[in-house]
Amino acid sequence: MRTISLIKNKYIFLESIMKSETNHSSIIRPNNDLFNRKLFISKTNFQNVCWKCGIEQGISSLFCDKCNALQHPKEKENLFKVLSMEEDFKMDEGALKNKFRKMQSLIHPDKFSNRSSAEQSISEEYSSLINKAYNILQTPLKRAEHLLELKGQKLDENDKIDDPEFLMEMMSLNEEVEEAGDNKQLLKNLFEKNKCVIDQLEKEIEDNFRSNSIEKTKKNVIKLKYFISIHNKINKILRELGVTD
Structure with a gap:
């Protein structure tokens, strides 16, 4: 009984502290x-x-109206909200860049070298978050993946296309790139052809999000990853050959 009484007294004491x-x-x-x-x-x-x-x-205050102290980020998970952009796959890249530059001009750590250590720490955290948001939202593939994640449909490395015909198409395309060797014109043609496919997939993904067709969106986003991999491969070869435009 004495033990129970002691525990009860400690609980009452802790509760009074929390209320205070x-x-x-x-x-x-x-x-x-x-x-x-x-x-x-x-x-x-x-x-x-x-x-x-x-x-x-x-809700959107960066600085306190009274003491002008930089505030903590009020949103960290939804990167559209971090940069106050509409939550949509279709993105106004110019508006995104302007928003990014404007926010960084206000909260970059260089602006807080003479402020308190607390504000310097908040500035570093906020600036890093803004960089992350911009880097993801400016890239269609990453933007699509982030939108899916916000809808509870995060993609991982195990998500594949279970379509033999599509996989054969990817194998054939990879072989074409390898067989092109150092033929600049042939590589350019493959690059442009692949870019057209990417553009079409991005348009389909935009439509998929608008119609809330999540399964179709996931399938097209995974396909987009394949074609972007080819895009990067061809681009790397062309740069090594001195083709930069």
């Missing part, structure tokens, strides 16, 4: 003590309040 922290969370202020600062940041990292002054922030 909750009641005072809105007035927590960081000070110069490193431990308290890290504790404060950890408490507010995923709340919609400024980690530094505790003032409520807008």
Whole structure:
């Protein structure tokens, strides 16, 4: 009985501490003590309040309206939201580049060399996240894979095309590339032919996403990976032969 009573008392004590922290969370202020600062940041990292002054922030706020402190990224998983782009396979590449450059001009670590170590750390994290988002969203294949992942359909290395006819087509295409050797014109022709297939697949993937045909999308995205592999192979050979245009 004594053991049960001790456990119960400890539980009541811990519960009172948690309630006390909750009641005072809105007035927590960081000070110069490193431990308290890290504790404060950890408490507010995923709340919609400024980690530094505790003032409520807008959903898209990069900086606090009151103290001008750089805020933690409010979104990390959905890379479209990271760059405030529409969640769609069709992408305005110019708008994407402008959004990327604008955000990096505001939060790049070089801008925070004279700020606190906390803001420098947030800047490094945010800048890295923006780079990741841009690198993925600017590439059709990676963008399609990310969209599938957001729909709970993440592709992995085990996802293959179970279509003998298609696999034979890929083998034949690879053989054509190998047989072309260092024939620049033949390689260019193969490159252009392959690029047309890629363009058509990307159009089909766009339509698949619009109609929410997930299985067709997955199949076409996997096919796209094959043709992009051929694309990269031909491009590498041409560059080695001095053809860069």
